[in-house]
Amino acid sequence: EAGVAQSPRYKIIEKRQSVAFWCNPISGHATLYWYQQILGQGPKLLIQFQNNGVVDDSQLPKDRFSAERLKGVDSTLKIQPAKLEDSAVYLCASSFPGRGKTQYFGPGTRLLVL
């Protein structure tokens, strides 16, 4: 069974530029999560989708970050404009819907903002 796919794997941009990340969840997983993992820290939830609706975006910096999941499958996370402190690994995870369902993580996109 294919896992969670993410692209690109690495991205280097300059501050104030824009960047977008793509995630394809495991087939059949209605719930999709985006996490930010800064070096030396654990992942922090940015946004959770159930199908194409947002369940929780309380920790998403909405002035610069946006995410969408238009058809309830793939998702994109965008940063515009990027700041130095956005340098991190952006992880996508997916799960079946419901409490206590195991989240499966993709390999992440490593972003460096110069």
Next chain:
Amino acid sequence: TQLLEQSPQFLSIQEGENLTVYCNSSSVFSSLQWYRQEPGEGPVLLVTVVTGGEVKKLKRLTFQFGDARKDSSLHITAAQPGDTGLYLCAGVDNYKLTFGKGTLLTVNP
């Protein structure tokens, strides 16, 4: 704000040694999970503990959940280089995971 403190932050040992890492929470979650994250990869779930006092074993890994359900430990027996990675604990509330900062383990051959 619910916080998870993990210790030690870094651990470097020789192959064959035993080790224990700890996770302490400022509050009670509905359950607690342990993950291992290898370089360049996402975290992979190792175990979920739910009941106070629970002990779970996964080959050479033993997980304990404290009676008060606020602390947990992971013990590895006879560590191998393949155990190298970042060990993360995460508190679970409904769907939401709150992660600690992790313990970075290096097992030297």
